[in-house]
Amino acid sequence: xxxxxxIPYEVFLRIIDELYDEIIIYDNNYKIVYVNKACERHYxxxxxxxxxxxxxxxxxxxxxxxxxxxxxxxxxxxMQKQKTYLGSEILTIAIPLFDDKGEIEYVAMSVRxxxxxxxxxxxxxxxxxxxxxxRDIKNTLIYRSDKMxxxxxxxxxxxxxxxxxxxxxETGVGKTLLGKHLFELSSRYNKAFVHLNCAAIHKDLxxxxxxxxxxxxxxxxxxxxxxxxxxxxxxGVLFLDEISEIPYHLQSKLLHFIQEMEFxxxxxxxxxKVDVKIIAATNRDLYKMVKMNSFREDLLYRLNVFEIKxxxxxxxxEDILPLANYFLNKYNERYDREHIFSEEVKDIFINYSWKGxxxxxxxxxxxxxxxxxxxxxxxxxxxxxxxxxxxEEKCDYNNLSDAITDVERRMVxxxxxxxxxxxxxxxxxxxSQSTASRLVRKYIGTExxxx
Numbered sequence: 001x002x003x004x005x006x007i008p009y010e011v012f013l014r015i016i017d018e019l020y021d022e023i024i025i026y027d028n029n030y031k032i033v034y035v036n037k038a039c040e041r042h043y044x045x046x047x048x049x050x051x052x053x054x055x056x057x058x059x060x061x062x063x064x065x066x067x068x069x070x071x072x073x074x075x076x077x078x079m080q081k082q083k084t085y086l087g088s089e090i091l092t093i094a095i096p097l098f099d100d101k102g103e104i105e106y107v108a109m110s111v112r113x114x115x116x117x118x119x120x121x122x123x124x125x126x127x128x129x130x131x132x133x134x135r136d137i138k139n140t141l142i143y144r145s146d147k148m149x150x151x152x153x154x155x156x157x158x159x160x161x162x163x164x165x166x167x168x169x170e171t172g173v174g175k176t177l178l179g180k181h182l183f184e185l186s187s188r189y190n191k192a193f194v195h196l197n198c199a200a201i202h203k204d205l206x207x208x209x210x211x212x213x214x215x216x217x218x219x220x221x222x223x224x225x226x227x228x229x230x231x232x233x234x235x236g237v238l239f240l241d242e243i244s245e246i247p248y249h250l251q252s253k254l255l256h257f258i259q260e261m262e263f264x265x266x267x268x269x270x271x272x273k274v275d276v277k278i279i280a281a282t283n284r285d286l287y288k289m290v291k292m293n294s295f296r297e298d299l300l301y302r303l304n305v306f307e308i309k310x311x312x313x314x315x316x317x318e319d320i321l322p323l324a325n326y327f328l329n330k331y332n333e334r335y336d337r338e339h340i341f342s343e344e345v346k347d348i349f350i351n352y353s354w355k356g357x358x359x360x361x362x363x364x365x366x367x368x369x370x371x372x373x374x375x376x377x378x379x380x381x382x383x384x385x386x387x388x389x390x391x392e393e394k395c396d397y398n399n400l401s402d403a404i405t406d407v408e409r410r411m412v413x414x415x416x417x418x419x420x421x422x423x424x425x426x427x428x429x430x431x432s433q434s435t436a437s438r439l440v441r442k443y444i445g446t447e448x449x450x451x
Contacts, residue, residue, distance in 0.1 A: 044322030
């Protein structure tokens with residue numbers, strides 16, 4: 001049966017692009033020939049980053065069960081539940097399309113999230129073990145930026161080194177999450193991960209929380225005494241969050257423990273030996289605290305044998321949309337919603353400063369998922385402060401010419417540092433290449449690199 005498609009090709013493609021379900025098509029050799037925009041919600045990457053690439057470029061990271069190899073091998077359709085890198089539960093239906101010789105020409109997939117929570121009957125009695133082994137990706141970190149890749153690589157290098165690690169970064173950047181990730185990478189992963197927020201308990205109680213105490217040490221204490229968190233972490237990891245809040249008079253005792261891996265419980269004269277890896281974290285400048293005599297210099301240098309500085313979210317914009325989609329999937333599932341972001345909302349997310357970092361992003365998206373009644377989250381749904389000009393971004397110029405020059409300089413510098421090519425800069429900024437070359441020479445003082 002033949003029919004004339006009365007919808008123009010461009011319109012037809014736009015309709016497919018706007019479908020809620022993901023549509024993805026492979027050729028006969030694992031190459032992606034088409035995927036619609038729903039892929040961004042599932043995997044955190046845009047369709048232009050997938051089309052033309054191989055299945056093998058993505059299968060190790062972006063979903064847990066590899067459906068496609070089974071379809072090619074058995075030449076059968078399959079329905080399979082999967083979990084993506086961004087935590088989205090998806091249902092994939094893969095259909096092979098054959099040529100005149102009975103060989104697979106294309107494989108078409110329809111991928112849906114938020115499907116009805118019921119037992120799925122697999123087509124042709126296919127079992128998970130026939131397709132591939134699942135891997136646990138529940139603790140996978142969400143990132144795309146080179147800055148975070150460098151941090152993850154650094155954690156891989158130090159995962160089994162027993163020396164302390166100090167994690168620095170603003171509130172909400174994910175210091176605790178990275179600490180747990182380092183723990184899970186290490187050979188200590190099957191031991192205890194003990195977390196103490198030093199700012200969350202009274203300063204007079206920190207000593208007994210950390211080191212424990214002997215029976216009868218003080219009135220009101222347990223008759224049998226108490227084991228401290230350091231001893232509870234033996235063999236594993238002790239994560240000291242907000243390490244800057246450790247009282248000064250306890251810092252020498254903590255230093256002794258870190259150096260000797262032994263400590264004295266409160267009221268005891270007998271040392272306790274342990275094997276514990278210390279991961280400390282803070283959002284404060286410990287070097288300034290040392291100068292102000294509120295933090296011991298010797299303790300600082302003992303803690304920062306390996307120092308990990310986590311950049312704020314505004315300095316790694318490539319991570320914003322993958323994280324936003326991760327939280328959207330998470331809260332859609334939790335609250336039984338089917339929201340998606342409009343393109344305008346994504347632009348606003350990318351350009352907002354996110355002073356609260358990942359934590360602020362998560363809280364805003366949770367609120368949107370719960371309160372917005374429409375399926376598509378639009379700019380008018382967003383909190384007003386996302387549109388406000390931040391104080392540090394306000395202009396202070398004597399005249400309009402200076403303001404225009406400064407904006408031009410920043411745009412050109414940012415584009416060239418990212419793209420390293422005046423041709424690409426010209427395309428991004430919407431100017432001719434000769435104009436882009438002139439502006440690069442003016443503001444950066446360099447000639448174009450060969451392309």
